[in-house]
Amino acid sequence: MNNNITKINNSKFVQSLAGQFDDYLKTYELSHEVKKLQERSMQCFTDQGLPTQKHEDYKYTKLAFLNNYDFKVNNLNVISKEIAEEFAFKGLEANILFFLNGSYLADFSKIIDEGIVFNNLNEDLENTSPEFLEEFGKSIDICNDPFLSLNTAFFMDGVNLTIEKNKKIEHAIHIVQIFDGRVEENASFPRTFIRAEESSEAFIIETFHKIGEEVTFSSQVSEVFLAENARLEYAHVQILPQSHFFIGKTFISQNADSFYNDITLSLEGKFIRNNLYAKHCGSNVETHYNGFYFASQKNYIDNHTFIEHAEPNCSSNEVYKGIISDEATAVFNGKILVRPQAQKINAYQSNKNILLSDTATINTKPELEIYADDVKCSHGATSGSLDEEHLFYLISRGISPEAAKGLLLSAFGEEIIDKIKIETIREQLSDIFEEKLAGKMQ
Amino acid sequence: MSLLSIKNLKARIGDKEILHGVNIEVNRGEIHAIMGPNGSGKSTLAAVLAGRNEFEVTSGEVEFMGENLLDLPAEIRARKGLFLAFQYPVEIPGVSNTNFIKTAVNEVRKYRGLETLDAMDFLALIKEKSSLVEIDKSFLSRSVNEGFSGGEKKRNEIFQMAMLDPVLSVLDETDSGLDIDALRVVANGVNQLRTKDNASIVITHYQRLLDYIVPDFVHILYNGQIVKTGGKELAVELEEKGYDWIK
Numbered sequence: 001m002n003n004n005i006t007k008i009n010n011s012k013f014v015q016s017l018a019g020q021f022d023d024y025l026k027t028y029e030l031s032h033e034v035k036k037l038q039e040r041s042m043q044c045f046t047d048q049g050l051p052t053q054k055h056e057d058y059k060y061t062k063l064a065f066l067n068n069y070d071f072k073v074n075n076l077n078v079i080s081k082e083i084a085e086e087f088a089f090k091g092l093e094a095n096i097l098f099f100l101n102g103s104y105l106a107d108f109s110k111i112i113d114e115g116i117v118f119n120n121l122n123e124d125l126e127n128t129s130p131e132f133l134e135e136f137g138k139s140i141d142i143c144n145d146p147f148l149s150l151n152t153a154f155f156m157d158g159v160n161l162t163i164e165k166n167k168k169i170e171h172a173i174h175i176v177q178i179f180d181g182r183v184e185e186n187a188s189f190p191r192t193f194i195r196a197e198e199s200s201e202a203f204i205i206e207t208f209h210k211i212g213e214e215v216t217f218s219s220q221v222s223e224v225f226l227a228e229n230a231r232l233e234y235a236h237v238q239i240l241p242q243s244h245f246f247i248g249k250t251f252i253s254q255n256a257d258s259f260y261n262d263i264t265l266s267l268e269g270k271f272i273r274n275n276l277y278a279k280h281c282g283s284n285v286e287t288h289y290n291g292f293y294f295a296s297q298k299n300y301i302d303n304h305t306f307i308e309h310a311e312p313n314c315s316s317n318e319v320y321k322g323i324i325s326d327e328a329t330a331v332f333n334g335k336i337l338v339r340p341q342a343q344k345i346n347a348y349q350s351n352k353n354i355l356l357s358d359t360a361t362i363n364t365k366p367e368l369e370i371y372a373d374d375v376k377c378s379h380g381a382t383s384g385s386l387d388e389e390h391l392f393y394l395i396s397r398g399i400s401p402e403a404a405k406g407l408l409l410s411a412f413g414e415e416i417i418d419k420i421k422i423e424t425i426r427e428q429l430s431d432i433f434e435e436k437l438a439g440k441m442q
Numbered sequence: 443m444s445l446l447s448i449k450n451l452k453a454r455i456g457d458k459e460i461l462h463g464v465n466i467e468v469n470r471g472e473i474h475a476i477m478g479p480n481g482s483g484k485s486t487l488a489a490v491l492a493g494r495n496e497f498e499v500t501s502g503e504v505e506f507m508g509e510n511l512l513d514l515p516a517e518i519r520a521r522k523g524l525f526l527a528f529q530y531p532v533e534i535p536g537v538s539n540t541n542f543i544k545t546a547v548n549e550v551r552k553y554r555g556l557e558t559l560d561a562m563d564f565l566a567l568i569k570e571k572s573s574l575v576e577i578d579k580s581f582l583s584r585s586v587n588e589g590f591s592g593g594e595k596k597r598n599e600i601f602q603m604a605m606l607d608p609v610l611s612v613l614d615e616t617d618s619g620l621d622i623d624a625l626r627v628v629a630n631g632v633n634q635l636r637t638k639d640n641a642s643i644v645i646t647h648y649q650r651l652l653d654y655i656v657p658d659f660v661h662i663l664y665n666g667q668i669v670k671t672g673g674k675e676l677a678v679e680l681e682e683k684g685y686d687w688i689k
Contacts (some may be wrong), residue, residue: 392494395520401517
């Protein structure tokens with residue numbers, strides 16, 4: 001990646017946020033190290049400015065609209081237990097952690113399983129230990145991307161989660177991120193730090209929600225570390241109203257013999273930009289990326305994925321599917337980098353899209369950079385409408401064309417939703433998808 | 443009044459006319475066989491009846507239960523009681539066979555003014571009808587036709603026919619690709635579904651199927667026209683003499 005991000009430092013978005021930085025820092029008692037890190041990040045953010053479409057990574061991403069708002073950085077809001085718990089899965093026994101504008105809500109959160117160590121990041125930021133600083137922020141280059149810099153400059157709290165060695169966590173770990181637009185146009189910066197220790201196993205699902213009417217913006221960063229032989233599944237579920245703009249970046253580092261399964265479901269959202277970045281740091285690693293997006297109205301959903309094969313005998317498998325309707329735009333950019341030493345690897349990538357209208361747009365681009373010679377890589381992208389043969393078969397049985405389309409689209413999306421193994425969660429997400437689909441079929 | 447009346451039906455795909463004026467009358471309680479060599483227009487006739495829109499009807503009439511069939515969209519034809527058993531049933535990944543059939547059965551019932559079936563009634567109906575074609579349960583939870591053998595696909599067609607209770611069934615080369623045991627199962631299903639109120643059109647290339655499903659009438663379709671009509675003995679004669687005989 002390069003740093004040729006065109007500067008528009010005079011943009012309102014950048015100036016307004018930079019102007020709030022000093023006051024924001026004063027609100028908290030941070031350790032010297034964290035303060036320095038955040039100051040450096042803010043400098044990087046203002047140096048880079050808001051990226052324009054001239055920047056390759058943001059080629060299809062129009063961001064100038066962010067200048068239309070007056071976002072306030074405020075993570076001191078509170079909400080009632082009733083409001084928060086609306087966002088929990090019904091009937092699910094789970095470890096649950098609530099966050100409002102990125103700040104931990106200790107009163108409603110609970111850990112029920114052995115083998116999980118949870119701190120909210122704010123505690124760690126005030127009293128940073130050498131061990132914490134050893135790992136935190138190590139998988140990322142904070143000056144590499146303006147939103148990475150911005151999150152690192154402003155985050156004041158977040159998830160600090162460790163799955164202990166040899167522990168298999170029985171229940172799901174549900175992280176509920178709520179954005180608050182009740183009072184003002186808000187900008188929030190959730191931060192998530194997950195460590196799966198040697199031979200541990202867990203399923204984490206992070207869901208994103210919005211309350212209130214004012215426009216809100218969030219820019220999240222997650223760092224995930226898998227030690228040897230760890231097994232982690234991490235789902236990101238975005239069901240956001242028209243008044244929220246979402247940017248999320250997840251960085252995964254995998255050590256030898258580890259298994260990582262990512263499931264990104266963007267079921268609703270005005271503006272969603274997801275970045276996934278996994279790096280193999282040991283051999284015999286397995287990475288799975290599964291994604292499903294449903295873009296409607298004039299919405300924009302963008303998935304940029306990256307897998308860095310840096311070790312031999314590893315595999316990655318990526319399946320992204322999307323339904324795009326109305327005047328919506330979706331972007332899929334799947335980069336696979338195979339370094340010279342990464343021999344005998346398998347990398348598979350597929351992106352399938354169904355366009356429901358003539359005015360829907362998909363920009364899909366595989367990007368394979370392969371420097372090793374003994375590898376198996378394949379990729380494929382499709383975009384089109386539903387299969388006429390399939391439709392006719394269903395219609396010929398008395399099913400209306402609308403219902404037939406619904407059945408086929410449902411099957412198309414459910415393939416990815418099915419990757420969520422906990423039935424209670426899967427069924428509720430499936431219901432949300434089906435309801436949205438039914439709305440489109442009327 | 444006949445159940446189905448096809449008069450001087452001409453149809454084409456693109457610029458190519460395939461049916462050059464077909465005439466057939468089918469009454470309730472009858473089984474008609476349509477035989478013909480490859481390319482004679484058998485499958486085109488089935489597709490036109492079912493409402494496939496890549497075929498354009500250029501002239502002629504088709505009346506089904508007193509209505510102009512050609513005016514009706516495919517799903518309405520099905521709901522009124524027309525059923526096409528496909529020669530090549532498609533595989534539809536991700537759509538469960540049960541969900542598909544339940545949706546179809548309930549749409550058809552709604553149209554006919556019947557109450558839709560709840561889960562219990564539906565299961566009972568499945569149990570009753572699946573035994574007709576010796577389908578086992580695992581088959582139903584799988585995706586529509588996905589990974590089914592040729593025989594399983596054809597049995598699934600007859601199973602759907604049993605579930606939807608059509609007035610007129612058009613079986614398009616249901617015997618193709620079947621071994622003798624599967625053929626017997628399929629034919630047995632069709633025979634059991636036969637009543638005095640419904641009718642079937644069995645389209646086949648070979649006489650073999652007609653040993654099991656005995657037709658009242660045999661029509662020979664050749665080059666887009668019915669060139670000969672007779673009783674079941676016509677099929678035997680055709681088998682002996684070959685299609686060259688009718689040219």
